[in-house]
Amino acid sequence: MIMGKEKILPIIAMTVLLIGIFSTIYVHANQIEKNSIKINGQEFTLDQLFSIGVMRVIETDEGEKTGVALDDLITMVGVGCTQCQEYTIKAKDGYQQTVNWEILQTGILTDYGRVYFPDAAHTFWVRNVIEIEVK
């Protein structure tokens, strides 16, 4: 039994390292490099969003954060019945999180492309946002 473990564990460990290495390569190779953010199918640059959106300051457990109000952006891009939708926020490295309107309306998008929500877990604080999909 012990001999079995001595043979199998190093092989599994090597496999795990290879999975980690190939996943890292995959994530970097599939990063989407773009300077715009798609919201409900429409492309905007961060500058555009900051010129048309309403600025909001929120207090988070990592201090004060300033950015453009997400609820305002969603309304401006013409989403009807905002409460009926779910909003999937996608990052350039493939990370994504879905929030409902109740959470989204408290959030902001910063000038470095990160969303913050004052009362939601950090899991939802997506970095390097490239899209907010409305579904």
Added chain:
Amino acid sequence: MNNVKLLAGILVFGSLWGFSECIIGSSLHETGLPTGAIMTGFFAITFLVISRMTYHQPGMQLGMGVVAGALRLFNPFVGCHLCSALAIMAEGAIFEVFWYKISFDFRELKTLTMQISMGILSAYFVYIGGYIVTQILTPIISGSGFFVENLTAVMPNILSSGLLPALIGAVVLPAVLLTKKIDLRLKDHLYYPTTIGVSAFCWLFVVGNWLLLT
């Protein structure tokens, strides 16, 4: 070993783990270092392996995760970190399951190859397991609901993020096992004052930090 002694052990090791997550983890986070990988690969693996090596009791690491997660969850210094708390609790549980087949005297881990392999596997699976659990439970608890497509999309990131903790674990576990020859047992009359004192210090330090800074 009696149950009270074991509970005191769970409390002290869980508190030390939670303390390092709250205080050292928060400081590391500010420096921009990969906090999660260091906290799991170094601190979690160290406390989990030392406690297993010292107490030889099944279920202890699960209890430590609950204590450490609770300290993280109720840590007033940096607010409520639901994801971190859930991840820590899950890490304790995953470690417990992963080490189920390893004997308490670690006789399977005599060779360096086995120690490095176990370090890689423990740190990797503990880390990605905690990550997956938070990706599932945090949206559910937060009320926004869990979406399978989000987890699927994030899986390459999760599998990739386990690489650094695995490499740290490969070094840390053999290093921790070197301390096996050191007798960490305390005399009975010192055991309870020490364990309760250290636990109280961890909890009071975390709360005190908040009181001083507000």
